[in-house]
Amino acid sequence: MTAKEYPLAPAIRMAEIEPFHVMEMMAQAAQLEQQGRPIIHMEVGEPDFDTAEPIVKAGITALQNGHTHYTQATGRIELKQAISDWYQQQHQTTVPTERIQITVGASGALQMTFWALLDPGDEVLLADPGYPCNQNFVRLAGGIPVSLPTEAESGWRVTPELITAALTNKTRALLLASPNNPTGTVMSRAEMTAIATLCADHGIALIVDEIYSGLTYGVPDFSAVELTENPSAGRFVINSFSKYFGMTGWRLGWMVCPESFVRPLEKLAQNLFIAPPTAAQFAGEAAFKPQTISILEQRREAFQERRDLLLSALRGLGFHILATPDGAFYLFADITGFGVSSGELCKRLLNQAGVAITPGIDFSHRLANDYVRFAYTTDLEQIERAIAKIAPALKSLD
Amino acid sequence: MTAKEYPLAPAIRMAEIEPFHVMEMMAQAAQLEQQGRPIIHMEVGEPDFDTAEPIVKAGITALQNGHTHYTQATGRIELKQAISDWYQQQHQTTVPTERIQITVGASGALQMTFWALLDPGDEVLLADPGYPCNQNFVRLAGGIPVSLPTEAESGWRVTPELITAALTNKTRALLLASPNNPTGTVMSRAEMTAIATLCADHGIALIVDEIYSGLTYGVPDFSAVELTENPSAGRFVINSFSKYFGMTGWRLGWMVCPESFVRPLEKLAQNLFIAPPTAAQFAGEAAFKPQTISILEQRREAFQERRDLLLSALRGLGFHILATPDGAFYLFADITGFGVSSGELCKRLLNQAGVAITPGIDFSHRLANDYVRFAYTTDLEQIERAIAKIAPALKSLD
Numbered sequence: 001m002t003a004k005e006y007p008l009a010p011a012i013r014m015a016e017i018e019p020f021h022v023m024e025m026m027a028q029a030a031q032l033e034q035q036g037r038p039i040i041h042m043e044v045g046e047p048d049f050d051t052a053e054p055i056v057k058a059g060i061t062a063l064q065n066g067h068t069h070y071t072q073a074t075g076r077i078e079l080k081q082a083i084s085d086w087y088q089q090q091h092q093t094t095v096p097t098e099r100i101q102i103t104v105g106a107s108g109a110l111q112m113t114f115w116a117l118l119d120p121g122d123e124v125l126l127a128d129p130g131y132p133c134n135q136n137f138v139r140l141a142g143g144i145p146v147s148l149p150t151e152a153e154s155g156w157r158v159t160p161e162l163i164t165a166a167l168t169n170k171t172r173a174l175l176l177a178s179p180n181n182p183t184g185t186v187m188s189r190a191e192m193t194a195i196a197t198l199c200a201d202h203g204i205a206l207i208v209d210e211i212y213s214g215l216t217y218g219v220p221d222f223s224a225v226e227l228t229e230n231p232s233a234g235r236f237v238i239n240s241f242s243k244y245f246g247m248t249g250w251r252l253g254w255m256v257c258p259e260s261f262v263r264p265l266e267k268l269a270q271n272l273f274i275a276p277p278t279a280a281q282f283a284g285e286a287a288f289k290p291q292t293i294s295i296l297e298q299r300r301e302a303f304q305e306r307r308d309l310l311l312s313a314l315r316g317l318g319f320h321i322l323a324t325p326d327g328a329f330y331l332f333a334d335i336t337g338f339g340v341s342s343g344e345l346c347k348r349l350l351n352q353a354g355v356a357i358t359p360g361i362d363f364s365h366r367l368a369n370d371y372v373r374f375a376y377t378t379d380l381e382q383i384e385r386a387i388a389k390i391a392p393a394l395k396s397l398d
Numbered sequence: 399m400t401a402k403e404y405p406l407a408p409a410i411r412m413a414e415i416e417p418f419h420v421m422e423m424m425a426q427a428a429q430l431e432q433q434g435r436p437i438i439h440m441e442v443g444e445p446d447f448d449t450a451e452p453i454v455k456a457g458i459t460a461l462q463n464g465h466t467h468y469t470q471a472t473g474r475i476e477l478k479q480a481i482s483d484w485y486q487q488q489h490q491t492t493v494p495t496e497r498i499q500i501t502v503g504a505s506g507a508l509q510m511t512f513w514a515l516l517d518p519g520d521e522v523l524l525a526d527p528g529y530p531c532n533q534n535f536v537r538l539a540g541g542i543p544v545s546l547p548t549e550a551e552s553g554w555r556v557t558p559e560l561i562t563a564a565l566t567n568k569t570r571a572l573l574l575a576s577p578n579n580p581t582g583t584v585m586s587r588a589e590m591t592a593i594a595t596l597c598a599d600h601g602i603a604l605i606v607d608e609i610y611s612g613l614t615y616g617v618p619d620f621s622a623v624e625l626t627e628n629p630s631a632g633r634f635v636i637n638s639f640s641k642y643f644g645m646t647g648w649r650l651g652w653m654v655c656p657e658s659f660v661r662p663l664e665k666l667a668q669n670l671f672i673a674p675p676t677a678a679q680f681a682g683e684a685a686f687k688p689q690t691i692s693i694l695e696q697r698r699e700a701f702q703e704r705r706d707l708l709l710s711a712l713r714g715l716g717f718h719i720l721a722t723p724d725g726a727f728y729l730f731a732d733i734t735g736f737g738v739s740s741g742e743l744c745k746r747l748l749n750q751a752g753v754a755i756t757p758g759i760d761f762s763h764r765l766a767n768d769y770v771r772f773a774y775t776t777d778l779e780q781i782e783r784a785i786a787k788i789a790p791a792l793k794s795l796d
Contacts, residue, residue, distance in 0.1 A: 007631035007658040008603055011517050011539075014662045017669060023471070051466035059677070060458050068449035068647045073421070104502055104649065107672055115538065119409050136669045140513065141409075142540070205406055233405035249466045249676030251502065251649070260405040264412045271415060271534045274505055277675045278647030279457070 017136050022358040025346060029356040040386045042374045043356040045181065046248045047329070052295040055247060055286045062282030069278065073269040075102020075254070076281045082288045083254055091223045099256050101265055102276045102284075106211045106240035106253035110134065112272065113236050113255065114141035116264045117205055122172035127158050129332065129364035129371070131181050131209070143172070149366060152334060155323035156183035157191070160198050167202060174199055177209035179216060182332040182363045182373040184307075184325025189222045196230040207236045211253075212328040214244030214296070217304040219326045225256055233258045241280075243328075244296060245287045250280035303329050306376040306383055313387040314374065317394060331374045332363070338397050341369045352396065353389035415534050420756040423744060427754040438784045440772045441754040443579065444646045445727070450693045453645060453684045460680030467676065471667040473500020473652070474679045480686045481652055489621045497654050499663055500674050500682075504609045504638035504651035508532065510670065511634050511653065512539035514662045515603055520570035525556050527730065527761035527769070529579050529607070541570070547764060550732060553721035554581035555589070558596050565600060572597055575607035577614060580730040580761045580771040582705075582723020587620045594628040605634045609651075610726040612642030612694070615702040617724045623654055631656045639678075641726075642694060643685045648678035701727050704774040704781055711785040712772065715792060729772045730761070736795050739767045750794065751787035 080097040103109040120142035128147035135145040178187035208224035241247040320334035360371035478495040501507040518540035526545035533543040576585035606622035639645040718732035758769035
């Protein structure tokens with residue numbers, strides 16, 4: 001071998017890891033903004049609200065008090081206790097702090113879960129459409145992502161039938177997001193119970209992504225921690241401070257894991273992360289205080305108003321959204337009526353209407369061309385302005 | 399399959415992932431402290447100093463200004479520019495911001511580097527003794543860690559001869575830490591140049607861990623970014639805000655990568671982390687300001703005084719430390735003169751002397767029984783007190 005081998009090629013696996021296509025959209029939007037064009041952002045999966053004041057204050061106080069050192073690898077016991085109390089209060093369920101681990105965002109929790117769980121070649125069932133990184137997490141851990149093709153007609157629901165049809169002797173886990181990104185679908189207690197039973201019967205792990213929990217509109221906000229009737233030995237519940245609690249930039253999440261995974265996950269946390277960010281952990285404790293929750297509940301109501309406005313306006317413009325999404329802050333819209341591809345429509349709306357949205361390819365290869373995602377992470381006034389600008393841009397497609 | 403398959407067993411790889419044994423020591427120390435025993439902590443790889451005031455202030459200001467949202471996946475351009483300026487000023491080297499990525503600690507950088515670089519079965523050469531997580535990072539990415547057995551007699555130096563002897567047609571990378579944890583060994587420009595040339599000649603990547611850079615005592619603080627004479631296409635330089643900059647709890651690091659890895663690493667950052675913590679990034683900018691550096695340089699001088707005191711005292715007590723360690727904040731000491739194993743000695747010093755140190759097993763299986771690591775992350779007064787307590791505890795071994 002000689003120096004001519006440079007530049008080194010990246011690992012083969014890198015060809016399988018897809019970027020977020022929404023990032024390209026954001027880069028193009030930023031370019032237009034630099035040219036002086038105002039852009040309405042409906043592509044970003046991040047609440048427009050700054051972190052609530054009591055949380056920020058707790059973070060500042062922590063820094064002022066010199067809390068700048070490492071914590072335990074799985075996080076501070078005080079924060080675990082606050083989460084356990086929250087489960088008790090919101091879900092009438094006792095979750096021992098030993099089974100709660102604080103993570104570097106829900107991303108850290110997802111990553112560690114797949115590492116701890118998957119042997120090479122193990123299959124993981126994932127709803128399609130779904131959060132794009134999940135497939136990559138599975139691949140990085142040596143697993144094989146298997147899509148469960150959900151349909152608009154059935155409200156994008158993952159059913160026992162879909163799961164059963166996809167089961168093989170290599171199936172190791174099912175990952176279920178409720179509320180779902182990008183569809184906003186929220187699972188009921190009955191649905192989750194049936195699926196948990198199915199997973200237990202087949203000895204596969206059930207990983208429930210509750211990253212958008214708390215952001216539900218008019219339906220019960222069920223958590224899988226409430227499922228005490230099935231063996232909990234194979235259940236992982238993953239949550240985040242980013243969405244309902246509005247702490248995206250703090251990089252803080254948590255998970256509830258089976259007892260047999262407490263130690264393996266702790267070892268991974270020590271090795272991969274050392275510890276979650278310290279000031280964020282102190283701030284996170286304040287997220288559960290009544291005065292914070294009252295702010296967050298106002299924001300939830302604002303999201304609901306936005307959903308109502310945007311859903312009705314988009315339907316009026318010819319976007320097909322069959323079932324009303326009950327959670328998260330996204331609308332996943334069928335655009336086949338417009339006669340252009342998803343990528344093309346996103347480009348037109350950005351360039352002609354100054355509205356940035358996300359093409360379907362980020363969430364489903366199957367539906368890539370036929371769907372787009374709108375995030376209602378911008379206020380009512382902006383949403384109205386967006387609608388007013390989208391309408392003529394769509395007309396030009398005729 | 400039935401429910402009897404519960405509890406699910408963790409993935410097979412988890413048996414290979416070792417915990418930090420120092421954590422056990424910390425847990426035992428905490429137990430003694432709860433019983434009212436004062437413990438002197440010399441086991442922790444974390445400066446005792448709180449984060450310097452100007453950095454904390456910048457973090458607080460960022461929070462007050464609402465900087466609580468996601469940043470770009472590879473970090474803020476302003477922080478990249480500050481790092482590039484720092485390289486220019488300290489190392490007279492131009493590093494383009496495009497090749498700098500901000501990461502979730504150096505841990506995030508190490509993780510992403512191995513993901514992006516290793517195909518299954520690729521071998522990575524690692525100095526033994528060395529930082530224990532590195533082997534686990536390599537394993538998680540499907541690679542095989544290969545130890546380079548360095549010796550106290552040669553100042554724990556990694557030499558071209560050691561590397562050449564370990565090369566196979568599966569060798570993909572060499573990871574070199576300077577200053578090294580636990581030995582404190584600092585590589586010279588000449589040594590690093592020779593090794594970089596060797597790596598380039600053999601077409602293998604050179605990953606330089608400079609996590610302790612800035613913490614050198616009386617020797618030049620060379621950085622591998624200065625190596626412009628060899629092809630840089632295969633070189634990764636990893637650094638951290640944790641040690642010299644004293645920002646452990648903020649979880650912030652960075653890397654300089656080859657041009658061909660900018661995009662693959664960005665994809666990994668998007669998927670694995672979304673973004674590094676935001677307030678930490680704003681705080682990190684203040685780390686390079688003259689008033690901060692003047693504080694950090696005072697701390698560096700304090701570390702040097704501690705090293706001098708501890709080194710001479712430990713040698714006086716019968717610990718063998720051949721070469722004087724020139725960097726980091728550790729002393730790796732041969733304890734074979736005491737006639738007990740490393741684990742046993744650590745237990746005795748904790749229980750009899752109230753001094754917590756780290757057993758050798760965290761850094762080397764080969765030397766596990768014969769070495770311990772002292773961290774001088776505690777002040778002179780505490781170090782003197784520790785020495786006074788260790789002396790009689792050692793006597794009791796006779």
